[in-house]
Amino acid sequence: MFKFAYNTLVYWGEPIEKSIERLAKFGYDGVEFVGEPSMYDTQILRQLLERFGLEAAGICSIYTLERDLASPKEEVRKNALMYLKSVIKMASELGTGVVVDVVPSACMKTVSEAPRNKEIEWVVPAIQEAADYAAELGVRLAIEAWNRYETYFLNRCEQVLDLVHRINRPNVGVWLDTFHMNIEESSIPDAIRLAGKELFYLHIADSNRAAPGRGHIDFKPIIEALKDIGYTGYLSMELLPAAADPFSVLKAGGAEEFYDQYTKESIRYLKSLL
Template identity: 30%
Template sequence: MRRLGIHSFVWTGGQTQEGLERALEQSAEHGYRCIEFAYLRPELFDLDRLARKSQDLDVQIGVTMGLPLDKDVSSEDPDAVAAGKAMLADAVRAVRDIGGDKLGGILYSAHTKYNRQPTAGGWANSVQAIAETAELAEKAGVDLVLEVVNRFETNLLNTAAQGMKFIADTGNDHVRLHLDTFHMQMEEANLAAAIRMAGDKIGYFHIGESNRGYLGDGTIDWDRVFDALAEIGYDRDVVFESFSTAVVDEGLSLACAIWRDTWTDSAPLAAHAKQFIDLKWAEALRRQATNRRA
């Protein structure tokens, strides 16, 4: 079942319990049926309370994260790899405990701009770590989705084709791709072709404009993106993601280079995004139906 969701950083920097609960409430008020939280440290938040809030509002929680350098599973340092595996296992448990249904993001490497090429040994270490994490996630009832991001945020998976090779190497069907239009418009020669190539291996999809701001104000050809999603019959979650210095987590701001206000008021941004995505989906489905009759 396809649900339309929104990233919690549209509403809050995510540092407080109150902020996360308010983000759930505001998402529900705007008609979103799922929300994405950044990595939740169980010692800082009441996960049971967030789970109850999510259930009461009928807003499904998903969680995304990136690994720090000292827990980089694509490293050739066995201590870093072991620490990364432990962090991923903890994250799976946290998602389970909050009633979430997916763990995504940059799970396969550090979330950073690397100063070196990836290595064959690092790739192998990452593949093994993700395969092991996928087994834990499947037992916990949590989907595992790997976000393919731009060259300034990882050196390992920058294109859907690289992502497909990686998940094939894990040998685990529980691992899927997490594609994001913001990253794709930098790295893919053709966004629609990449979506069609990945097909049913896409487990999660981020809708984000090229400038991180209002949808339609950047350079992405949204008709082609939605036509491709409709063509492959994509029926999993679609989440709107937008970052601004108006509301941002400090760590994310540094990792993703969020240096300016792409917007200043959350509510109109969220309302516009829902309207925009609903409209583009409807238009794509109408075109698909017309093409079938032709």
């Protein structure tokens, strides 16, 4: 019914071969890669995926102040579009069915720099151009909502759907995340049902961004909502340490539980609900 992946973003500094081997060992179907094309040789990645019997599930793109599709600075917007196209190319080289994460503004940018209507004028044509390029390569894009502490631009599913409909491309859909939805949505299952067939990808994390089952999110009605809409895509774990700067924790060698322990726990817990 569902397929399972794990975002390798949390395996900080680890050789990708070791990460892929871990996911195969614990029964995952796919790998979510970090959207930094310069980090990888996609030919080697394909060989590793084939060797361990996995597939590329998605690419978690990294949106910084230099990669901001809603920036009032034209050079920043051009750089963001160029970056997005490079991630799309990476996805196409990894195989079919890979979903690329799209967020219209930079991570941790919580205040807009221009009127909303101007931002929409910049964002919509840029994503349309990226989507047309992606369609030529057989790649789908999915726009993600983040919580209010990470972005001002899109926080809820209804906002993502509005933008998706403005973009109006069949290969552009919705990317949801249970951690963000726990903060912003009045009902996570209702948000999933609202996305319906336009839900292309789902990030899984508990309320504390730890492994599912370690916080207070009730995943049973979430699973039921996914069944109701006929979702057959990936449930991909995006787990991070509970810190203002989670990557500083990872860089310092902490959060060891996010490797073998949480990788094993996450898939076992979700499969137990099925």
